[in-house]
Amino acid sequence: MLQHASSLRRSSGRTGGHRFLPALRPHPVATLLALCVALFSLLPLGFIVLVTFDVGWETVRELVFRPRVGELLINTVYLEVVTIPISIVVAVGLAWLTERTDLPFRRFFSGLAVAPLAIPAFVHSYAWITFLPGMRGLWSAVFVAVLAYYPFLYLPVAASLRRLDPALEDAGASLGLSPLRVFLRVVLPQLRLAICGGSLLIALHLLSEYGLFVMIRFDTFATAIVDQFQSSYNSPASNMLGGVLVLCCLLLLLLEIILRGNERYARVGTGTARPSVVHALGALTLPCLLLPILVAGLAIGVPLYTLGRWMWLGGLAIWQADMLGNALLQTLVLSLVGGVLATALAAPMAWLSVRAPGRVQRVLEACHYYVGSLPGVVVALALVTVTVRYFMPLYQTFATLLAAYVLLFLPRAMVGLRASIAQAPVELERAATALGRPPRRAVFEITFRLAAPGAAASVALAALGIANELTATLMLSPLGVDTLATRFWSLTSEIDYVSAAPYAVMMVVLSMPMTLYLHLQSKRVAGQ
Amino acid sequence: MTVLSIENVSKRYGKVQALDQVSVEAMSGMRTAVVGPSGSGKTTLLRMIAGFETPDSGHVSVGGELLADAETSVPAHLRSIGIVAQDGALFPHLTVADNIGFGISRTDRQRNERILSLLDMVELDQGMLSRRPHQLSGGQQQRVALARALACRPRLMLLDEPFSALDTGLRENMRKTVSRLLQSAGVTTILVTHDQEEALSFADRVVVMREGRVVQAGTPQELYFHPKDRATALFMGDAVLLPAIAKGSIANCALGNVSIAGHHKGKVEIMLRPEQIRIATDSGSDDTTGQVVDVEFSGATSTIAVALNGAALPPIRIKTSSVALPSPGSYVRLDVAEKAHVLEA
Numbered sequence: 001m002l003q004h005a006s007s008l009r010r011s012s013g014r015t016g017g018h019r020f021l022p023a024l025r026p027h028p029v030a031t032l033l034a035l036c037v038a039l040f041s042l043l044p045l046g047f048i049v050l051v052t053f054d055v056g057w058e059t060v061r062e063l064v065f066r067p068r069v070g071e072l073l074i075n076t077v078y079l080e081v082v083t084i085p086i087s088i089v090v091a092v093g094l095a096w097l098t099e100r101t102d103l104p105f106r107r108f109f110s111g112l113a114v115a116p117l118a119i120p121a122f123v124h125s126y127a128w129i130t131f132l133p134g135m136r137g138l139w140s141a142v143f144v145a146v147l148a149y150y151p152f153l154y155l156p157v158a159a160s161l162r163r164l165d166p167a168l169e170d171a172g173a174s175l176g177l178s179p180l181r182v183f184l185r186v187v188l189p190q191l192r193l194a195i196c197g198g199s200l201l202i203a204l205h206l207l208s209e210y211g212l213f214v215m216i217r218f219d220t221f222a223t224a225i226v227d228q229f230q231s232s233y234n235s236p237a238s239n240m241l242g243g244v245l246v247l248c249c250l251l252l253l254l255l256e257i258i259l260r261g262n263e264r265y266a267r268v269g270t271g272t273a274r275p276s277v278v279h280a281l282g283a284l285t286l287p288c289l290l291l292p293i294l295v296a297g298l299a300i301g302v303p304l305y306t307l308g309r310w311m312w313l314g315g316l317a318i319w320q321a322d323m324l325g326n327a328l329l330q331t332l333v334l335s336l337v338g339g340v341l342a343t344a345l346a347a348p349m350a351w352l353s354v355r356a357p358g359r360v361q362r363v364l365e366a367c368h369y370y371v372g373s374l375p376g377v378v379v380a381l382a383l384v385t386v387t388v389r390y391f392m393p394l395y396q397t398f399a400t401l402l403a404a405y406v407l408l409f410l411p412r413a414m415v416g417l418r419a420s421i422a423q424a425p426v427e428l429e430r431a432a433t434a435l436g437r438p439p440r441r442a443v444f445e446i447t448f449r450l451a452a453p454g455a456a457a458s459v460a461l462a463a464l465g466i467a468n469e470l471t472a473t474l475m476l477s478p479l480g481v482d483t484l485a486t487r488f489w490s491l492t493s494e495i496d497y498v499s500a501a502p503y504a505v506m507m508v509v510l511s512m513p514m515t516l517y518l519h520l521q522s523k524r525v526a527g528q
Numbered sequence: 529m530t531v532l533s534i535e536n537v538s539k540r541y542g543k544v545q546a547l548d549q550v551s552v553e554a555m556s557g558m559r560t561a562v563v564g565p566s567g568s569g570k571t572t573l574l575r576m577i578a579g580f581e582t583p584d585s586g587h588v589s590v591g592g593e594l595l596a597d598a599e600t601s602v603p604a605h606l607r608s609i610g611i612v613a614q615d616g617a618l619f620p621h622l623t624v625a626d627n628i629g630f631g632i633s634r635t636d637r638q639r640n641e642r643i644l645s646l647l648d649m650v651e652l653d654q655g656m657l658s659r660r661p662h663q664l665s666g667g668q669q670q671r672v673a674l675a676r677a678l679a680c681r682p683r684l685m686l687l688d689e690p691f692s693a694l695d696t697g698l699r700e701n702m703r704k705t706v707s708r709l710l711q712s713a714g715v716t717t718i719l720v721t722h723d724q725e726e727a728l729s730f731a732d733r734v735v736v737m738r739e740g741r742v743v744q745a746g747t748p749q750e751l752y753f754h755p756k757d758r759a760t761a762l763f764m765g766d767a768v769l770l771p772a773i774a775k776g777s778i779a780n781c782a783l784g785n786v787s788i789a790g791h792h793k794g795k796v797e798i799m800l801r802p803e804q805i806r807i808a809t810d811s812g813s814d815d816t817t818g819q820v821v822d823v824e825f826s827g828a829t830s831t832i833a834v835a836l837n838g839a840a841l842p843p844i845r846i847k848t849s850s851v852a853l854p855s856p857g858s859y860v861r862l863d864v865a866e867k868a869h870v871l872e873a
Binding site: 425427428430431432433434435436437438439442446449450 | 605617621677
């Protein structure tokens with residue numbers, strides 16, 4: 001593409017003159033950019049490898065092959081294996097009801113289904129632990145995790161359901177399948193990309209989450225690493241745990257790649273699909289209403305009730321305007337800048353993974369993904385060590401903090417972008433070049449335009465994550481930087497639940513427009 | 529004048545030889561159809577002309593200008609070649625007006641006039657201008673796609689099975705409209721299709737491809753009545769294939785002595801199109817050719833299966849007027865109109 005672009009500048013018209021150019025090669029610029037981002041994402045991994053070499057095999061064996069690591073591994077496996085299927089059932093059920101049936105108030109419920117995203121995971125657990133102080137262990141962790149994370153599945157599944165070609169369902173029905181079997185054999189397989197993407201996102205969150213599990217007192221690698229770091233500052237131990245965590249993440253990635261398959265999902269039929277069919281629930285309406293009501297009650301009702309109660313108890317005294325305002329402003333700026341940055345850096349890879357899938361692209365993509373599954377603390381440790389060792393002027397600056405955000409939220413930016421680029425078939429880009437648009441402009445005018453809603457969703461998703469990011473911010477923020485999340489955390493750590501409430505409310509309020517936007521964007525099919 | 533010239537182009541994808549030494553020419557203002565079964569390489573050829581693929585060897589030139597060979601390739605956007613895809617590939621985020629105007633510069637003062645005249649040309653109503661592609665029917669989408677491609681005044685127009693997504697009646701209608709439009713615009717056109725009937729009725733010249741090679745090229749009549757080999761004969765339409773002994777311009781086969789084009793000697797295989805064979809009306813004599821085994825009535829014409837006397841061949845199927853059909857079991861005498869075609873061994 002580089003060569004072609006330069007030739008464009010040389011040639012003035014569209015006809016006449018000889019323009020001999022090297023034959024097309026597959027997307028060198030995008031590959032180069034993706035490679036740079038991938039190398040940058042390898043930084044934390046490289047850091048772990050480096051430290052492993054530094055401490056030597058004996059120490060590594062001592063630190064990795066011990067019962068504690070086994071316990072953590074078992075906890076992690078249980079957590080993933082129980083949480084994800086439940087989340088899939090909840091999300092697909094809700095998405096089906098709100099998108100494909102005549103459920104009363106389905107628009108309202110569809111909004112409510114996304115709403116838990118506005119509440120950070122550790123605020124969910126703060127709400128539940130102060131509502132039911134006895135909560136702890138695996139099942140409590142699963143319970144809160146499902147409530148906090150199922151929207152990550154609901155969003156892509158609902159969007160896919162809206163875009164499915166109803167002709168396929170008609171075909172299924174005409175082949176003699178009952179509505180249930182049409183759902184299982186025609187609809188569900190087509191949701192695979194959405195389910196795989198969403199599940200991966202949740203699985204990675206479960207590996208990285210710190211605050212939620214600390215409050216529920218369920219030990220995962222993330223909590224163990226922070227404990228280790230705080231108690232002894234013995235970083236080899238936490239780095240070794242981080243190494244095991246990286247392996248878990250790589251395993252998940254591999255699993256998703258296998259399950260995802262490589263069919264084409266862009267629709268290249270006769271122009272645009274008909275709107276989808278709405279199924280009448282009939283006598284099942286009331287029982288079906290129970291699911292969205294129950295989920296909304298648990299995922300929204302309880303947190304709102306608890307927050308309301310703490311605020312009532314605290315009264316006006318807990319609203320210290322300057323402290324709150326300062327934290328709010330800093331959070332806003334950091335999350336927006338970080339979100340845009342992460343999306344911009346994810347774009348080349350997202351594009352390659354849809355348009356030029358291959359072995360090299362998969363490796364690069366894996367680099368983009370694995371880094372987001374690292375707990376904030378591992379990324380932070382890596383950046384602390386690297387800046388202290390090699391780039392001292394960058395230590396404890398906004399640049400380092402933003403670098404951590406980009407690394408942590410690259411996968412979020414990727415998922416939305418990849419799915420939306422898949423919605424812009426390459427045929428349209430070809431049509432634009434045949435009409436005289438240079439390849440780069442064709443990409444900008446057609447693919448980027450069609451993917452724009454997805455890109456906006458990616459920025460919002462990443463920014464949402466940054467606004468609520470806790471551990472990396474605690475460790476990397478320059479002096480004097482206090483985000484809502486870090487203030488909230490230090491207050492809850494002092495068991496000052498009352499004073500923490502306004503920060504939690506602010507985080508929720510801040511996340512609300514983004515969540516709403518996300519919800520609306522997912523409703524909007526490109527060009528409609 | 530030759531507009532498009534493809535010389536000895538080859539392309540390989542891994543183990544698959546998509547194109548093997550393909551050469552095709554298209555003359556100015558002519559309509560050429562490239563026809564072949566799926567996997568024959570016709571779409572690869574089209575994409576190569578458009579600039580979405582590069583040849584491993586050979587040359588592609590348009591209007592005397594070299595567009596691509598093994599080393600160099602002019603990118604698609606600099607080729608001035610229009611393309612209409614199977615599904616139209618309209619931009620879903622743009623209105624009909626913006627789709628048509630996509631290739632016209634925004635600073636062009638006559639942009640709006642051009643859009644209107646193009647819309648008029650493809651016989652669409654002005655009320656359509658502000659609509660989005662999803663609000664159009666399949667035929668309307670194809671018209672917009674054609675107008676959009678014509679807007680750039682291409683020196684060559686590529687049609688990639690543009691009618692296959694339409695229903696039968698509309699397809700024929702669109703084929704005629706598009707053919708007329710392109711003719712009046714004087715645009716050299718290449719149509720890629722797997723439908724031989726479409727190729728025969730649309731084009732001035734037909735190129736038959738099979739397994740990455742050009743098997744035969746010529747006028748529709750040539751290809752229909754004088755196919756080179758058996759596979760082409762059958763691909764271009766129904767055919768009656770009979771073994772025969774040739775002697776000069778006469779061949780002796782199960783239908784008796786039939787005249788053949790050219791001079792041949794010895795064992796040959798001859799081909800007749802079913803409509804060349806007629807049931808003799810003066811069937812009073814005993815010299816029947818065969819027995820009717822099946823009659824298939826289909827409106828104006830009917831298909832009759834006749835088992836030929838003394839030949840261990842499957843019954844031949846001929847088309848005849850539905851007036852005064854022979855009944856199954858009756859004996860008939862068959863006459864052959866025009867010369868039979870001798871296939872290459």
